[in-house]
Amino acid sequence: MGVMNHSPPVWRSILLVGIFFSLLHWAYYVGGPFSDSFSSRVLKPAAFEANRSSDIAHKAPEASSVRESTNTSDVFNSTLGFEKVIGLNLPDRADKRDNLSLMSALTGFKISWVDGVLGPAVPDKAVPFGWDRTQWPEANLGSWRGHINAIRSIVEDDLSSALILEDDVDWDVSLKPQLSQFAEAAKTLQADFPKSTLHPDPSPYGQDWDLLWIGACLTRFNREQSEPKVLLRNDPTVAPRHRLGQNDTFAWDEYPEHSRIVYVPDHDTICSFAYALSREGARKALLYLGVEDQPTVFDFHMSDLCRDKPLGIRCISLVPGLFMHHRPRGRVSHDSDILEFDPEEVREVGTTENILYSTRLNLRNLIEGREPQKQWAD
Ligand SMILES: *[C@@H]1O[C@H](CO)[C@@H](O)[C@H](O)[C@H]1NC(C)=O
Ligand SMILES: *[C@@H]1O[C@H](CO)[C@@H](O)[C@H](O)[C@H]1NC(C)=O
Ligand SMILES: *[C@@H]1O[C@H](CO)[C@@H](O)[C@H](O)[C@H]1NC(C)=O
Ligand SMILES: *[C@@H]1O[C@H](CO)[C@@H](O)[C@H](O)[C@H]1NC(C)=O
Ligand SMILES: *[C@@H]1O[C@H](CO)[C@@H](O)[C@H](O)[C@H]1NC(C)=O
Numbered sequence: 492m493g494v495m496n497h498s499p500p501v502w503r504s505i506l507l508v509g510i511f512f513s514l515l516h517w518a519y520y521v522g523g524p525f526s527d528s529f530s531s532r533v534l535k536p537a538a539f540e541a542n543r544s545s546d547i548a549h550k551a552p553e554a555s556s557v558r559e560s561t562n563t564s565d566v567f568n569s570t571l572g573f574e575k576v577i578g579l580n581l582p583d584r585a586d587k588r589d590n591l592s593l594m595s596a597l598t599g600f601k602i603s604w605v606d607g608v609l610g611p612a613v614p615d616k617a618v619p620f621g622w623d624r625t626q627w628p629e630a631n632l633g634s635w636r637g638h639i640n641a642i643r644s645i646v647e648d649d650l651s652s653a654l655i656l657e658d659d660v661d662w663d664v665s666l667k668p669q670l671s672q673f674a675e676a677a678k679t680l681q682a683d684f685p686k687s688t689l690h691p692d693p694s695p696y697g698q699d700w701d702l703l704w705i706g707a708c709l710t711r712f713n714r715e716q717s718e719p720k721v722l723l724r725n726d727p728t729v730a731p732r733h734r735l736g737q738n739d740t741f742a743w744d745e746y747p748e749h750s751r752i753v754y755v756p757d758h759d760t761i762c763s764f765a766y767a768l769s770r771e772g773a774r775k776a777l778l779y780l781g782v783e784d785q786p787t788v789f790d791f792h793m794s795d796l797c798r799d800k801p802l803g804i805r806c807i808s809l810v811p812g813l814f815m816h817h818r819p820r821g822r823v824s825h826d827s828d829i830l831e832f833d834p835e836e837v838r839e840v841g842t843t844e845n846i847l848y849s850t851r852l853n854l855r856n857l858i859e860g861r862e863p864q865k866q867w868a869d
Contacts, residue, residue, distance in 0.1 A: 621784035645773035651692035676753035701772030706765025706814025765814035
């Protein structure tokens with residue numbers, strides 16, 4: 492059990508990036524992702540045995556018209572087809588909230604805020620069993636507490652579903668059409684899932700899911716690449732292959748250009764930038780990630796949850812994901828403890844891996860009514 496046991500060299504060599512609570516999930520893997528036993532560079536996408544690849548995005552028009560497309564699906568409503576969108580934010584980082592509120596207003600959804608927590612604010616008596624305060628930075632403890640507060644609020648308010656966002660994320664200006672394509676693929680995959688036991692409210696994402704992991708920084712497929720997958724082709728908002736990350740056990744070259752892979756996790760997924768929970772999923776997550784023993788940091792343990800599937804959890808993820816951590820302009824050394832960075836180096840322009848039409852970087856264009864710009868011309 493546990494990410495740690497699966498691949499100790501990689502996990503031990505993680506340096507945490509950034510000093511603020513929400514940066515802490517941006518793990519950096521020293522020695523490269525192939526330094527462990529999974530290095531046998533994985534396999535063909537024979538994986539698409541399923542070739543359930545439904546060509547959903549086949550007729551995808553240009554990004555600007557994608558953005559403006561109208562649709563009556565609830566995915567397009569002001570909470571993205573969930574009952575709530577919850578943003579996690581430390582109260583004294585009002586600056587981050589400013590950005591996210593503006594971004595969500597311009598993409599057409601509303602965020603409800605839950606306060607983040609600083610590690611030292613968690614007294615010893617409230618530290619979960621299994622957590623080693625000497626092993627993990629205090630900020631990871633605070634981050635765990637903040638996520639659990641958000642998950643608990645879903646349970647307490649008996650929401651049918653909610654999307655949880657960290658406050659330094661970014662997304663594409665075409666988020667809603669992207670989510671609508673993801674929703675169709677997710678429903679296809681749920682055909683093989685066990686049925687929900689609680690009577691679920693109707694959801695545009697389907698009735699039989701617990702957790703939708705739609706913002707991660709790293710995806711591993713199992714050795715055989717045998718996890719169920721749906722390929723979304725011809726998505727004009729997917730960056731060219733050489734600009735894409737998040738692929739840890741496969742190469743983008745193995746897949747068609749401009750595709751997204753929606754899949755049922757059977758290996759590790761890292762970084763909890765954005766994930767949705769259904770009512771049933773929130774109860775399972777509160778038990779496994781909150782109430783029971785916590786041997787490791789939040790996103791690693793959520794990875795355990797989706798990989799090992801205790802409680803019969805039904806997870807669906809996609810790569811490249813729809814939410815990513817933004818690296819703001821400013822001193823590069825502030826992102827990272829890694830020595831290779833020149834302490835004087837300044838990033839002149841902020842950047843967000845994987846996100847082609849970054850909402851954050853297009854705030855001015857959107858407000859001034861201009862066409863959003865791509866981050867990369869090729
Ligand atoms: C998979 O689907 C694509 C697009 O629908 C099709 O062109 C291709 O022939 C299929 N491959 C297999 C192995 O069925
Ligand atoms: C958006 O759709 C979801 C799913 O149908 C629903 O639970 C939620 O209440 C809707 N949001 C609004 C603001 O109507
Ligand atoms: C807010 O977004 C702007 C534009 O990308 C960026 O320069 C700034 O660093 C962001 N601030 C925070 C706190 O993320
Ligand atoms: C709206 O989106 C749903 C998926 O969310 C799709 O099934 C449906 O065909 C779309 N309808 C229109 C009119 O585009
Ligand atoms: C990710 O995909 C790119 C493009 O195919 C490839 O060059 C790179 O090696 C892949 N990364 C990993 C860790 O496999």
